[in-house]
Amino acid sequence: MSTFRPSRRGVLTGAAVAGAAGVGAGLTAVAARPGQATAASRTVAFHGARQAGITTPQQDSLVFAALDVTTSRAGELADVLQRWSAAAATMATGTPVGGPGGLGGAAEEPPQDTGEAHELPAANLTVTLGYGPSLFDSRFGLADRRPAALEELPPLPGEQLDPTKVGGDLCLQACADDPQVAFHAVRNLVRIGRGVVRVRWMQLGFGRTSTTSSAQSTPRNLMGFRDGTANLKAEDTSDLDRHVWVGGQGAPAVDQEWMRGGTYLVARRIRMLIEAWDRASLGEQERVIGRAKESGAPLSGTHEFDALDLAKTTAHGKPAIDVAAHVRLAAPQSNGGVKLLRRGYSYTDGLDGATGQLDAGLFFIVFGNDPAHQFVPLQRKLGSQDALTEYLKHTGSGIFACPPGTASGGAWGEGLFG
Amino acid sequence: MSTFRPSRRGVLTGAAVAGAAGVGAGLTAVAARPGQATAASRTVAFHGARQAGITTPQQDSLVFAALDVTTSRAGELADVLQRWSAAAATMATGTPVGGPGGLGGAAEEPPQDTGEAHELPAANLTVTLGYGPSLFDSRFGLADRRPAALEELPPLPGEQLDPTKVGGDLCLQACADDPQVAFHAVRNLVRIGRGVVRVRWMQLGFGRTSTTSSAQSTPRNLMGFRDGTANLKAEDTSDLDRHVWVGGQGAPAVDQEWMRGGTYLVARRIRMLIEAWDRASLGEQERVIGRAKESGAPLSGTHEFDALDLAKTTAHGKPAIDVAAHVRLAAPQSNGGVKLLRRGYSYTDGLDGATGQLDAGLFFIVFGNDPAHQFVPLQRKLGSQDALTEYLKHTGSGIFACPPGTASGGAWGEGLFG
């Protein structure tokens, strides 16, 4: 079940060894310490000035749900948001919904927690909430609370959207180092929201394709390339203020106070044309990305973290990084300094029934405080000029406003409805 | 990316610490030992008398593919099986397809390995091959090599099969403790087989729902119950001989010598009616399973591993384990001693477009040497009498003959085609 079972077994074994030997506190402590330290480092606090799951070191698994609100009563929605916050905070500590007894309780009642994550560590679970533009229509009296930045995305080149994977009044991004823990979180929140919200679409991600902390190694995406090298990281606090957090130093002016300290999430389900990619030569693949496959170094340099040198030419006088290379076109220096916090995951949904080919790729998630001047122009450019576009198809899409974090005792929705 | 990143980071850190301090062998050994031991224990040998992935301690992630053969030339198929064995053996050591240099190579050539598992540990990867009944039709001259036990499953109660998730000439079961490693294995084998085989359907599993070794703790399935408690385990060697291995001591007679030492795999994609289950009371859930939710103990006992006491009655004179309870109906003592090796995974494929409900459940995989007298009668009974059936729908199905293992230097298919 748990991808953490090996370490978890470590914890149990430590305790078991100490117990069986009937030894004193000394050995118990020694035997249990490594496991306990690991277990402790596996929780991410739910409460705080920012929502968790944005600059949190990126976990291994994603369950992303876009939801629609089915009630027309704002109070019911606010109530669900409040109950969600409590449940998310509880689950973040590895505790069942409803508290330690949530798995059981009275025989006549359905258990409060669905139970599949019981006894699993919290595995760094984070749940991040977002509001879609449609939430600010006439239903809940929120029309004048919509931040200008929260607009439906315009049509973009390179997309062939599946209408069943677009939009949503709300989103929940659950990330954890154990897929069962992430699934459990979304399932239980959906259950709490029954009658008020309904899942519109869902996406599982099985491997992170980015890094959000300098302490993390760079993973590889399904094209086999290191992904996340030049990403914004948690340590880049002044860049985060400027490009990610609403109201940060150097960021655009705030039009809705309730969004101060929040950010915008853009999700794109990007299918890779795996078969075509797998037939491309190593040279072509590296030209398309602009980096070496093995090392991740830019083709203008030697080491993964060398800065791009877009002016550098080869012995034959050609640009070392191709004019159509993904990194050249996406880099801040080609886009008036625009930087993004990428936090995507690899996905596969088995076969595409129509073509019999693998439906797999990257579920791209990106955070920024000004999508209309960050993601949108960038994707407009990439979708028409990027050599990578030949191997991609954007099939799902959503934009969501992620409010700031909540203080202990606070709840999601309090800024918006309060 | 990798679900093993935390432990892996442990390994790297151990080495880094030792290296940075420039210390002697003593501290290096101490710092690196735990990580190295873990890393070493994360490979499962591909070669051996049995195929790996059957009694191997169950890993955390599954990628299961059913494939059809698109050529009509047996030689081409045998050739793919041979290349698959070599690739599977290589990947089982954590090495790219094509050897350590498989990620790169000549710039003009496509890389031999797709790269997304590069630098990840092998994560106990196993790949298990099976042949479907349809492989033994007239196409490849194999009709007289079909074991009698390898028959298409008859229609069974409780099923509503999706024709796009049934059957297959071949199956590949890839299991690993990292989903990216399991995905990488299937993707690369499919790529090697291009032009000869084609994926028919695929299933991802994200959490094991069983145990195949006494050293493993019992996981929970998506109903929140411990699953795997009374499973056959690797240590039950005489039961495995009798119930699982073809030609084992006490097993039915062998009709096809090439299957000696092999077994049959039955896969069932079993959707859980999650919403209905979540509304059931704790008492009803426990009655349906026949075990306590928290502890996993049979309702006739106190501890998880207590034997079922089917005769025990409550103070009110009712059977402690309900007459329609899943474990009563499935237990060997109710089925002439039939035992199975279960090795299933939880799955979710997001939403069911038709109902808007979660499409999630258990991808049931079971091994046995006599499906017509093991799985088939058992499911016939469960599908009509089991209280659990009300909460389930079988939506996918396949049966496959898994040949024995191959010796070092040997290859899949040698017994069948040799």
Ligand code: HEM
């Ligand atoms: C499946 C689709 C995509 C793949 C496979 C992909 C892959 C990569 C790779 C391998 C890198 C180099 C390593 C790194 O710095 O992270 C990279 C960089 C980058 N990508 Fe993408 N990418 C995809 C889509 C996008 C999209 C849709 C955007 C934004 C609209 C984007 C924006 C960026 C940016 C800003 C960089 C950093 C460039 C730099 O500063 O050097 N990518 N991508």
Ligand code: HEM
């Ligand atoms: C989604 C479907 C299913 C669920 C949720 C489920 C769940 C469970 C649970 C919770 C147990 C008790 C713990 C254990 O001993 O493992 C169990 C036992 C068992 N199940 Fe299932 N099961 C399912 C389908 C099946 C099917 C299709 C079969 C065979 C046709 C089967 C055969 C068995 C057997 C043989 C046992 C052991 C009974 C004993 O000896 O005590 N199960 N199952």
